[in-house]
Amino acid sequence: MTNYVSAFFYFTRLQNLEQIKADLERTALDLGIRGLLILGPEGINTTCAAESLEALDSYKTWIKKYFNAEAIVFKDSRSDRPPFRRYKVKIREEIVTTGLPGVMPPEGKNHHLSPEEWNRVLKEESDFVMIDTRNWYEFKIGTFKGALNPDIEKFTDFPEYIEKQGISKEKKMLIFCTGGIRCEKGILELQNQGYRDVYQLEGGILNYLEKFPNDRFEGECFVFDHRVAVDQNLAPSKQYVLCPHCGQPGDTKVVCKRCDHEDRICESCAGIESKQDTCSKNCAHQWELNPGKKGHRQLLPFELEHKVRTGAAALDATIAVTRKKVTRINEQGQAVTVNSCNT
Numbered sequence: 001m002t003n004y005v006s007a008f009f010y011f012t013r014l015q016n017l018e019q020i021k022a023d024l025e026r027t028a029l030d031l032g033i034r035g036l037l038i039l040g041p042e043g044i045n046t047t048c049a050a051e052s053l054e055a056l057d058s059y060k061t062w063i064k065k066y067f068n069a070e071a072i073v074f075k076d077s078r079s080d081r082p083p084f085r086r087y088k089v090k091i092r093e094e095i096v097t098t099g100l101p102g103v104m105p106p107e108g109k110n111h112h113l114s115p116e117e118w119n120r121v122l123k124e125e126s127d128f129v130m131i132d133t134r135n136w137y138e139f140k141i142g143t144f145k146g147a148l149n150p151d152i153e154k155f156t157d158f159p160e161y162i163e164k165q166g167i168s169k170e171k172k173m174l175i176f177c178t179g180g181i182r183c184e185k186g187i188l189e190l191q192n193q194g195y196r197d198v199y200q201l202e203g204g205i206l207n208y209l210e211k212f213p214n215d216r217f218e219g220e221c222f223v224f225d226h227r228v229a230v231d232q233n234l235a236p237s238k239q240y241v242l243c244p245h246c247g248q249p250g251d252t253k254v255v256c257k258r259c260d261h262e263d264r265i266c267e268s269c270a271g272i273e274s275k276q277d278t279c280s281k282n283c284a285h286q287w288e289l290n291p292g293k294k295g296h297r298q299l300l301p302f303e304l305e306h307k308v309r310t311g312a313a314a315l316d317a318t319i320a321v322t323r324k325k326v327t328r329i330n331e332q333g334q335a336v337t338v339n340s341c342n343t
């Protein structure tokens with residue numbers, strides 16, 4: 001079943017976050033929206049999904065009105081299964097983690113290039129530096145041809161990376177990220193360091209791919225939900241899954257030596273002896289405790305949810321996660337992990 005997905009953010013000063021959270025949750029429930037929304041004193045940042053286009057459109061209309069956000073850019077895509085299990089609002093100091101809370105992008109445009117303008121620079125000019133502001137594992141599965149990889153673990157390391165490069169302040173600088181939000185703060189850092197000829201890709205890679213699939217962006221674009229990545233046509237990745245050992249995108253096939261389950265793990269874990277031939281943290285751990293001993297694969301929370309929903313498991317089914325924790329189904333049919341001593 002097609003799920004309609006939209007990613008968007010909006011910087012605006014907000015107060016009474018608990019009230020806003022309640023309003024968002026009520027609206028999402030009314031319209032059948034799922035997703036994760038980060039809410040903070042500086043605005044909102046979210047990816048969300050609905051099973052009907054009408055529901056998603058109503059939600060967008062509500063958002064625009066509620067936050068007085070006419071200028072918001074929605075990046076739309078699709079998924080053939082729900083990319084989120086539920087709707088969740090998380091309150092955070094920063095709506096995108098940069099280590100620069102309180103650094104607020106100015107209202108309106110700040111050196112944005114539309115996908116069309118971006119393409120024109122890439123194709124007609126040569127004297128510029130283009131930097132991928134995302135993390136190294138996102139760069140690895142896809143990026144713009146010719147982009148520099150700062151090779152950072154987290155965005156907090158970006159300012160120092162730029163300083164160390166010693167790039168001339170006169171240079172034309174282009175920066176981009178997944179949906180544009182990191183660059184809104186990243187460009188301020190570049191401007192603070194004295195760069196003037198700096199530009200950010202409006203709406204990020206997702207907005208670019210909507211207009212120009214199979215052009216200057218190569219590979220797939222990592223996204224922050226169950227799809228793991230989207231391809232050139234913004235369809236969910238068929239190549240990558242989240243590595244069960246470490247959570248990075250992985251496409252190395254393994255057959256688990258403990259449970260015989262086939263899965264995919266990431267390149268880094270494929271090079272680590274304790275992880276390379278196992279399908280999960282649990283199997284790796286069990287194999288270390290009892291080398292050579294076969295066992296069953298541990299179900300994942302969403303697999304348990306699915307089993308209960310389809311009647312393949314009883315309502316009181318649980319999964320032992322660790323010695324002290326279990327996952328069980330609550331009254332809403334959702335898998336939750338709790339301390340097993342609470343039974």
Ligand SMILES: [Zn+2]
Nearest residue numbers: 243246266269
């Ligand atoms: Zn891994």
Ligand SMILES: [Zn+2]
Nearest residue numbers: 256259279283
């Ligand atoms: Zn296994």
